[in-house]
Amino acid sequence: MSVDSLPREKLMERSRPDQEKEILIKVSGLKMYFPVTEGAFITRTVAHVKAIDGISFDIKRGETLGLVGESGCGKTTTGRCILQLEKPTAGEIIYDNLDLGKLSKEEWRPLRQRIQVIFQDPYSSLNPRMKIGDIISEPMYVHNVEEDGPARVKRVRELLSLCGLSPKFADRYPHEMSGGQRQRVGIARALAVRPEFIICDEAVSALDVSIQAQVINLLEDLRDEFNLTYLFISHDLSVIRHLCHRVAVMYLGKIVELADCDELYDNPLHPYTRALLSAVPIPDPTIEKQRAHQIVKGEIPSPINPPSGCVFHPRCTRAVDRCSQGIPEFREVKPDHWVACTEV
Amino acid sequence: MSKLLEIDNLHTQFFTSAGTVRAVDGISYDVEEGETVAIVGESGCGKSVSALSILRLIPNPPGRIVQGSISFMGKDLATLSDEEMRKVRGREIAMVFQEPMTSLNPVLTIGLQITETLQQHLGIDREEADKRAIDLLGKVGMSDPERRLKQYPHHLSGGMRQRVMIALALSCEPKLIIADEPTTALDVTIQAQILELMKNLTRELGVALIIITHNLGVVARYADRVNVMYAGKIIESGTAEDIYHRPRHPYTLALLKSVPRMDQPRKAKLDPVDGQPPDLTKLDDGCSFRPRCGFAIDKCNASIPNLESVSDGHISACFEKDKLTQALEASS
Ligand SMILES: Nc1ncnc2c1ncn2[C@@H]1O[C@H](COP(=O)(O)OP(=O)(O)OP(=O)(O)O)[C@@H](O)[C@H]1O
Numbered sequence A: 001m002s003v004d005s006l007p008r009e010k011l012m013e014r015s016r017p018d019q020e021k022e023i024l025i026k027v028s029g030l031k032m033y034f035p036v037t038e039g040a041f042i043t044r045t046v047a048h049v050k051a052i053d054g055i056s057f058d059i060k061r062g063e064t065l066g067l068v069g070e071s072g073c074g075k076t077t078t079g080r081c082i083l084q085l086e087k088p089t090a091g092e093i094i095y096d097n098l099d100l101g102k103l104s105k106e107e108w109r110p111l112r113q114r115i116q117v118i119f120q121d122p123y124s125s126l127n128p129r130m131k132i133g134d135i136i137s138e139p140m141y142v143h144n145v146e147e148d149g150p151a152r153v154k155r156v157r158e159l160l161s162l163c164g165l166s167p168k169f170a171d172r173y174p175h176e177m178s179g180g181q182r183q184r185v186g187i188a189r190a191l192a193v194r195p196e197f198i199i200c201d202e203a204v205s206a207l208d209v210s211i212q213a214q215v216i217n218l219l220e221d222l223r224d225e226f227n228l229t230y231l232f233i234s235h236d237l238s239v240i241r242h243l244c245h246r247v248a249v250m251y252l253g254k255i256v257e258l259a260d261c262d263e264l265y266d267n268p269l270h271p272y273t274r275a276l277l278s279a280v281p282i283p284d285p286t287i288e289k290q291r292a293h294q295i296v297k298g299e300i301p302s303p304i305n306p307p308s309g310c311v312f313h314p315r316c317t318r319a320v321d322r323c324s325q326g327i328p329e330f331r332e333v334k335p336d337h338w339v340a341c342t343e344v
Numbered sequence B: 001m002s003k004l005l006e007i008d009n010l011h012t013q014f015f016t017s018a019g020t021v022r023a024v025d026g027i028s029y030d031v032e033e034g035e036t037v038a039i040v041g042e043s044g045c046g047k048s049v050s051a052l053s054i055l056r057l058i059p060n061p062p063g064r065i066v067q068g069s070i071s072f073m074g075k076d077l078a079t080l081s082d083e084e085m086r087k088v089r090g091r092e093i094a095m096v097f098q099e100p101m102t103s104l105n106p107v108l109t110i111g112l113q114i115t116e117t118l119q120q121h122l123g124i125d126r127e128e129a130d131k132r133a134i135d136l137l138g139k140v141g142m143s144d145p146e147r148r149l150k151q152y153p154h155h156l157s158g159g160m161r162q163r164v165m166i167a168l169a170l171s172c173e174p175k176l177i178i179a180d181e182p183t184t185a186l187d188v189t190i191q192a193q194i195l196e197l198m199k200n201l202t203r204e205l206g207v208a209l210i211i212i213t214h215n216l217g218v219v220a221r222y223a224d225r226v227n228v229m230y231a232g233k234i235i236e237s238g239t240a241e242d243i244y245h246r247p248r249h250p251y252t253l254a255l256l257k258s259v260p261r262m263d264q265p266r267k268a269k270l271d272p273v274d275g276q277p278p279d280l281t282k283l284d285d286g287c288s289f290r291p292r293c294g295f296a297i298d299k300c301n302a303s304i305p306n307l308e309s310v311s312d313g314h315i316s317a318c319f320e321k322d323k324l325t326q327a328l329e330a331s332s
């Protein structure tokens, strides 16, 4: 992985997977309902948390799709469904012509190497009793990526320094590191087996802006060099803007807007997307102190009893009567710009 | 305003087989009532350890506060008994930990964890505690607060766990809240809601806030004072305006340059600070930023610059701080 040899200066235009490019992953009509149970001994299901309620999207090979949205809207659950860590209630996930829901354990094995995930919570995803070096080299061993021991050790060192960590950290345990250092161990572990698709769930959120910039440059370089595909989940809208080709905005288990990155930021259509973009704090105290912040008002709705009609209508500044009745169709209002709102 | 917290020359170290990690290497700062102090700095530079030191939560062994004093409302925290310290923790100083799962108990319901704290510190009964807990969860923007009480941490999303932590910290109306990356898992609208909530506490009740964050936008909006840390030391401190518009340390400047900004055109590449952070087991007698610094001179190898005043309330630890002014002026 000779990332340093890549030219640092690139043209403003990001290399884009071209239109005809193959679709790597296609998610259709995905639903994930978690049962809410009552009773201590004889439990019965009294309701369902509609964590994901019918979402569809695809990602082309080499593309980065950003996934943003309110805390608790179902982003992590989407990633977990792709990995089959949850059994979806409905819907289909096709990855490279394979129906992920129908694969046997045996058939999944090679995919566990091709698809990697950087978990949102680094602390609980690292085995506390293993040294960092072993945490990173174990998947290489399991998936036969690096045959012999010394090669694995060398690669661990390489991966650590690519992520801005001294190779000396290989001998530490997770609890002997800072939050951001642990997060980078998760990144190094995901990169270790040379995957083709990485689900990055808040993968850079615990990093300071400088190391974050380093890791984002690394992810970009890898994408350019090896044509990697990312599903990039983040709350940091400036990072999403920098890295992603397309962005999907989720609200309460549904995708409410999906468009090319520049189009979404320049011309957001859904009222929720607009509210999100207007709330991003700008790193300049003079600008910040003059800016009025529009906080989205109203009760956060419950995923058990989502509001009727458009799920955003109780908090929407532009809601009209019909918003509480019909569910707005997710429609293409402009080429490649999709939105679920009748009032745009 | 009066001093609530005074930290003087704090040193916290970890004694490991690979050497002594000088995680916090002589930091001093004060926090006044109602003040919001932000701490920013590179990952691994000692921000969390400095916060945990205030609460005496450094695991010993391998860690220990080896030097310095921390005084809170005039009390030297080092002299308190464990029992007295337990009372300070939670009741007077509350902490929002960086990783919620490290401090939430996975086998207890959210409700039990909040109400137990409330009952213990405020001496109220179960029913009253339940009511308060529901109210708090609503305030931090959780849907269905009543049902959440019956859930376990693994039923919640990352941002919901973080908000449970924040609710716990606010629950006992402390005098000082130390929040370590409190909003990393929150979307910007809920982030704004929670920071406004905390800011109101500082205005109305004079609660002081130490907020450790990587989000320079949050710092710009909410901080009265910003401490920039590098390799266990505070290397610059000033108002948000000082730090953003008149940085006087090369690291601060580099930090500001590496952030992607929504109000500016997208860059082809982000600009990280080049080079590796220093090894905290091998700090020497020179400035620890010098290997990565574009302004370094010979003197930087031989001695560590002290924090010196550059203007009222603005201090920087750099021999070349005046050069930086010139360079900044030249570039703008
Ligand atoms: N195992 C579970 N049992 C019950 N409910 C669950 C479970 N896992 C997730 N949920 C619920 O599903 C919803 C979506 O959670 P998810 O973790 O996907 O959110 P998220 O978009 O990743 O949020 P965040 O940005 O806060 O991480 C939440 O309401 C959460 O409480």
Ligand SMILES: Nc1ncnc2c1ncn2[C@@H]1O[C@H](COP(=O)(O)OP(=O)(O)OP(=O)(O)O)[C@@H](O)[C@H]1O
Pocket (backbone or CB within 6 Å): A175, A176, A177, A178, A179, A180, A181, A206, A208, B014, B016, B021, B023, B041, B042, B043, B044, B045, B046, B047, B048, B049, B050, B062, B063, B098, B280
């Ligand atoms: N138990 C330990 N043993 C050895 N070193 C430790 C231990 N705990 C922390 N450290 C080291 O102390 C330094 C400071 O850690 P700290 O957690 O304060 O960093 P931080 O500034 O909060 O970083 P982040 O932004 O990544 O959370 C780090 O370099 C870390 O590796």
Ligand SMILES: [Mg+2]
Pocket (backbone or CB within 6 Å): A075, A076, A077, A120, A201, B157, B158, B159
């Ligand atoms: Mg999540």
Ligand SMILES: [Mg+2]
Pocket (backbone or CB within 6 Å): A178, A179, A180, B047, B048, B049, B098, B180
């Ligand atoms: Mg930390």
